[in-house]
Amino acid sequence: MAYQLDLSIIIKHIPLFLKGVFLTVEISFFAILLGLIIGIFFAVARTSRFKILNLAGAAYVEVFRNTPLLIQIFIIFFGLPGIGIKLSPYASGLTALVLYVGAYNTEVVRAGLEAVPKGQIEAAKSLGLTGVQTFLYVILPQTFRISLPALGNNWVALVKNSSLVSVIGMVELTWVALDLNALTFRSFELFGAATIFYLILIFILINIQALVEKRFAFKT
């Protein structure tokens, strides 16, 4: 018996899908923002002269990059209540995503920091800028520019990884597809539709990233 495609199931549940898409976008957006801050923070720690900061940054990066995100989500959501820290699914999911993408960002931003020519720092000093001013006005903008393509890769990975927070019950795109699948058994259509939504989201993200990259490109 040939399988009958039933696209009406998608159309009927479009509002629910859009709700899922919205939460995926929302959590990805916050994770991108917070992940960037974490990345810059630990990248500075990694390049600092203080051995302890350096080691702390390295330990953070290695632990979060070498363990699966799924396990990190489980530890935060199921494990931490064991020592009295109870977080909602939203807070757990976001925390895990931020820490995970933050570890990847740290390495990217660190490479960016190291790629800023020494002459720039010397020039800033000779202009009488303080350390903080040098960092904010001279080093950071150039680092951002250098790191942007690699950060963009991390962001694409992040949107895809946000699908994992469905396992702790966040009603995002993947959860919606799973839930409707349990109700209707139209797996082919539902997961197909969710896949297309992800493709659209990633396509938009890649284009935004290309625009930002163009805006901040070195003028030659």
Next chain:
Amino acid sequence: MFDFEVITKNLPYLLSGVKFTIALACLVIFLGTFLGIILGLSKLSKNRLIRYPASFIVEITRDTPIIMQMFFIFFGLPALGIRLQTFPSAALAMSLFAAGNTAEIVRGAIDSLPLGQFDAAKSLGMNYFQMMIHVIIPQALRRMIPPAMGLFTTLIKDTSLAAIIGAFELTRAGQEIIERTLRSLEIYLVVAAIYFIICYPLSYYTRKVEKQRVTGF
């Protein structure tokens, strides 16, 4: 309180899961590399009938979450009469993901070779396969090693996703123990530590290889 006994008691069961994690990772890396090289070379083909479908597969597999691909294969394919168990479903989904990413690595490495290499090979009268086997692939291979090793680390971590559709491996073994003992924190920390032990040497070595400058072409 932190319960160490639950860890020592259940460690053998976790290690039986590790076997499946490693088997899954090896299978995925092997299949993914094989398919990825074919896809990557197809993407570089001059023939549109080969290039476009290859690009399409690469984009779909790279730009959608692995668990979506797993759900599609595990829940969706039976609608077409193709019924796969959990482990083969996970292996197939992850191999496709690996293939898409490997294809980009292959294409990137070959694209970065100087055009003179292709011209030189052709001027020596080599055909496509001779050129690829004797000139292009040996050089491209050296550039492919660091990103490919990075991908392998990602793949080993992502085998944990197979637990979501119920395939037995390390993560699923941990979940089963937790269902019996309710000690989430201890077990998941040990599971994370085991993944770390597997992945850290690989990512450490990747960084070392990346630091070595690619000499010659």
